[in-house]
Amino acid sequence: MKQNKYDDDRFFENYxxxxxxxxxxxxxxxxxxxxxxLPHLKGHSLLDLGCGFGWHCRYAREQGADSVVGIxxxxxxxxxxxxxxxDPKIEYLQLAIEDAAFSADEFDTVISSLAIHYVEDYGxxxxxxxxxxxxxxxxxxxxxxxxxxxLEAQDWHYGAEGExxxxxxxxxxxxxxxxxxxxxxxxxxxxRNTATYINTLISSGFTLTRISELQPTPEMLEKNPAWQExxxxxxxxxxxxxxx
Amino acid sequence: MKQNKYDDDRFFENYxxxxxxxxxxxxxxxxxxxxxxLPHLKGHSLLDLGCGFGWHCRYAREQGADSVVGIxxxxxxxxxxxxxxxDPKIEYLQLAIEDAAFSADEFDTVISSLAIHYVEDYGxxxxxxxxxxxxxxxxxxxxxxxxxxxLEAQDWHYGAEGExxxxxxxxxxxxxxxxxxxxxxxxxxxxRNTATYINTLISSGFTLTRISELQPTPEMLEKNPAWQExxxxxxxxxxxxxxx
Numbered sequence: 001m002k003q004n005k006y007d008d009d010r011f012f013e014n015y016x017x018x019x020x021x022x023x024x025x026x027x028x029x030x031x032x033x034x035x036x037x038l039p040h041l042k043g044h045s046l047l048d049l050g051c052g053f054g055w056h057c058r059y060a061r062e063q064g065a066d067s068v069v070g071i072x073x074x075x076x077x078x079x080x081x082x083x084x085x086x087d088p089k090i091e092y093l094q095l096a097i098e099d100a101a102f103s104a105d106e107f108d109t110v111i112s113s114l115a116i117h118y119v120e121d122y123g124x125x126x127x128x129x130x131x132x133x134x135x136x137x138x139x140x141x142x143x144x145x146x147x148x149x150x151l152e153a154q155d156w157h158y159g160a161e162g163e164x165x166x167x168x169x170x171x172x173x174x175x176x177x178x179x180x181x182x183x184x185x186x187x188x189x190x191x192r193n194t195a196t197y198i199n200t201l202i203s204s205g206f207t208l209t210r211i212s213e214l215q216p217t218p219e220m221l222e223k224n225p226a227w228q229e230x231x232x233x234x235x236x237x238x239x240x241x242x243x244x
Numbered sequence: 245m246k247q248n249k250y251d252d253d254r255f256f257e258n259y260x261x262x263x264x265x266x267x268x269x270x271x272x273x274x275x276x277x278x279x280x281x282l283p284h285l286k287g288h289s290l291l292d293l294g295c296g297f298g299w300h301c302r303y304a305r306e307q308g309a310d311s312v313v314g315i316x317x318x319x320x321x322x323x324x325x326x327x328x329x330x331d332p333k334i335e336y337l338q339l340a341i342e343d344a345a346f347s348a349d350e351f352d353t354v355i356s357s358l359a360i361h362y363v364e365d366y367g368x369x370x371x372x373x374x375x376x377x378x379x380x381x382x383x384x385x386x387x388x389x390x391x392x393x394x395l396e397a398q399d400w401h402y403g404a405e406g407e408x409x410x411x412x413x414x415x416x417x418x419x420x421x422x423x424x425x426x427x428x429x430x431x432x433x434x435x436r437n438t439a440t441y442i443n444t445l446i447s448s449g450f451t452l453t454r455i456s457e458l459q460p461t462p463e464m465l466e467k468n469p470a471w472q473e474x475x476x477x478x479x480x481x482x483x484x485x486x487x488x
Contacts (some may be wrong), residue, residue, distance in 0.1 A: 023302040127430055147391065147413060157401065157412065166412035168401065169391060173475040193478070195457045200430040208452050213439045215417040234437070 002096040003118050005187055006052075006074030016080075024055045029227070030142055030236045033212050034113065037240040039138045041065045044108035047132065049097045049125075049141075050115025054081030057090050060109075069107075071095040096239060097125065100188075112141040114236075117149060117189045122196070126204035132242045139206060140241075145213060145234040149191040152178045157202035192221035197239060203204035206241035248363050249431055250296075250318030253265035257425035260324075268299045273471070274386055274462075274480045277456050278357065283382045285309045288352035291376065293341045293361025293369075293385075298325030301334050304353075313351075315339040343367065346376035353377075354385040354445045356385040358480075367441070374484040377487045383450060384485075389457060393435040396422045401417040411477035441483060450485035457481055472475060 007010050019027035025035075042064035043156060048056050049069025060068050068090045070079050078092045085092075097112070099118050110129050124212055130138050148154060152171045156164040175196060178189045213234035216227040249255050263271035269279075286308035292300050296313030304312050312334045316322055329336070341356070342364050353374050363369055365482045373383050390397060394416045400408040419440060422433045442452060457478035462472040 124393045146417070151410070157410070166401070166414040167416075168394070168409040168410035169413050169477050171475065172391070172411075172477050173457070193457055193459060195455045195459065196450070198442075202453065209446065210441070213417070213437050213444050215437060215439065223312050231415065233413050233416050 002073060003188055004073045004074075004096075005182075005185060006077050008185065009076070012074075012076045014185075018183075021053060024053075024061060027115075028231070030214055030238065033214055033238055034140065034142055035059075036142050037210055037212065037238060038111070039109060041109065044104065045069075046109045047071070047100070047102065047107045049100060049110065049129075050118075051081060051092065052077050052113075052229055053186060054085055054090065056111055056113060057081070057083060057092075058087070060111075061087055061090060061144065065089075065109075067091075067185065069093060069102075070098055071097065073097075080189035100128060100132075103127075104131055105134045106132045107134065107179055108137050108141045110137070114142050114144065116141055117143040117191075118187070120190055122190070123200050123204070124208070126200050130204045130206065130243055133244055137243045138209075138240060139201075139243070140239070142236050142238045143197070144189065144216075145237040146172065146191065146193045146197070147233055148190055149178055149180075150234050152180055153179050164229075164232075190196045193228065194237065197237065200240065201241045205243055205244050208241050210240045211238070246317060246342055248340075249426075249429060250316075250431065253311075253320070255427055255429045256318075256320045258429075264428075265297060266383060268297075272357075273474070274393070274458050274482065278384065278386055278482055279303075279371060280452075281384050281454055281456065282354060282355070283437045285353065289350065290353045290355065291312075291315070291344070293344060293354065293356035293373075294362075295325060295336065296321050296357075296400070298329055298336065298424065300355060300357060301325070301336075302329060302344055303451045305331055305334060307337065307382055309333075309353075311335075313337060313346075315341065315344055317341075334353065340480045344372060346372075348375055348379045350376045351378065352381050354381070354383045358386050360481050361387040361435075362431070364434050366434070366436060367444050367448070370444050370450070374448045374450065374487055379487055381487045382453075382484060383445075383487070384483070386480050386482045387441070388433065388479040390416065390437045390441070391477055392433065392442050392479050393422055393424075393433055396424055398422075408473075410475075424446055438481065443483065445483065449488050450488055452483065452485050456483045 025031040045067045046060045048070040057068045057070040068098045071093045147212045158166045159165045214236045269275040287307045290304045292314040301312045301314040311486045317340045402410045404410045459482045
């Protein structure tokens with residue numbers, strides 16, 4: 001299923017109010033880690049799968065990327081992205097991630113931020129990304145963590161006083177559709193376990209170079225005590241890999 | 245801490261009664277997966293870290309390994325291993341995993357089954373294994389899964405009727421000591437997250453070749469309905485990697 005919730009105007013309105021929508025990358029908790037997993041982008045051609053408002057595309061150009069393509073299925077998202085972009089070297093295309101059929105060896109870097117858990121056929125996606133990357137090219141992406149997506153509720157288990165007792169995990173190995181609630185709307189996510197995320201990359205011809213489960217650092221905890229909660233269970237999984 | 249619970253006679257007695265102790269590898273649920281992650285062993289020199297009763301050592305020789313070294317800190321374990329082994333090409337050494345200082349490029353394959361979660365300094369271990377492996381050599385090991393070791397209780401969350409409601413996760417990113425109960429004894433385990441297990445391998449000079457979280461296959465579920473429970477949360481993590 002190619003999902004396009006962001007062209008539902010009420011959903012889009014809610015999404016636009018999130019800090020990461022209003023204030024960009026610096027308001028996204030995982031950004032520092034994601035950025036550190038990117039290669040040096042100077043001179044690169046870069047593809048962003050599920051580019052949303054284009055924050056990552058513009059960042060890539062600031063870092064000296066030569067040409068940037070951002071794709072997204074949502075016209076709402078791309079309209080906003082285009083309004084915020086004055087740069088002829090960034091091209092936004094209205095396309096589902098599943099339909100991103102680019103030429104062989106076209107990109108130095110492919111990135112995707114919190115979009116691939118909406119994609120049903122991850123294996124096909126990995127092969128597509130491998131195809132359009134140059135040899136030695138890098139694929140960096142973030143998804144919601146399998147511990148986070150295993151149960152549809154995606155919520156803590158609460159005690160009698162309403163306190164967050166622990167994070168419940170179940171059906172971890174039952175991969176597939178999860179109907180989850182996001183911004184008061186039902187969205188379809190695909191739960192996969194960590195092994196599937198990694199082995200599919202490897203069998204598609206990538207070498208894994210780093211994995212992050214967004215473990216808060218002492219500095220992060222000092223800067224923002226709300227991060228304490230993120231020590232209890234991982235919310236995001238980030239992977240970087242190079243094409244063999 | 246170098247733990248030697250297996251020389252506590254009551255603990256050892258209990259351990260000896262486990263199916264995997266009495267009946268060997270075929271009684272260990274993860275064995276089929278572990279075996280599939282091993283390279284062809286013919287002609288190999290192999291090291292087994294925490295060899296216990298020597299089941300894996302004898303298996304390696306059956307597969308044509310040329311020479312096998314099994315180390316374990318427990319005299320009880322090694323006595324039993326030696327009693328079950330008639331093979332001059334298997335050497336059992338009473339050594340803590342932490343003290344396994346072998347020569348450079350000595351082994352084709354290093355394995356470890358459910359022992360490394362008892363080792364405090366995983367980084368040092370990875371560097372040691374890398375040192376004693378030949379270039380292109382393989383490291384395969386299993387540990388208790390981080391989802392399983394995060395909480396000391398290592399147990400389900402039960403409902404009012406005593407039913408297993410879900411698996412509780414907490415303190416996932418707080419790595420370190422867990423005092424867990426095993427066979428009615430307190431044992432010290434070290435919880436690490438999946439990212440640490442993998443990134444430390446990579447930064448020690450390995451390429452990850454496969455990860456398994458022991459997802460039950462349809463065949464496993466048909467053969468043994470008890471495996472159904474293993475679809476709910478992963479108990480084991482298995483990794484294979486080659487020395488760059």
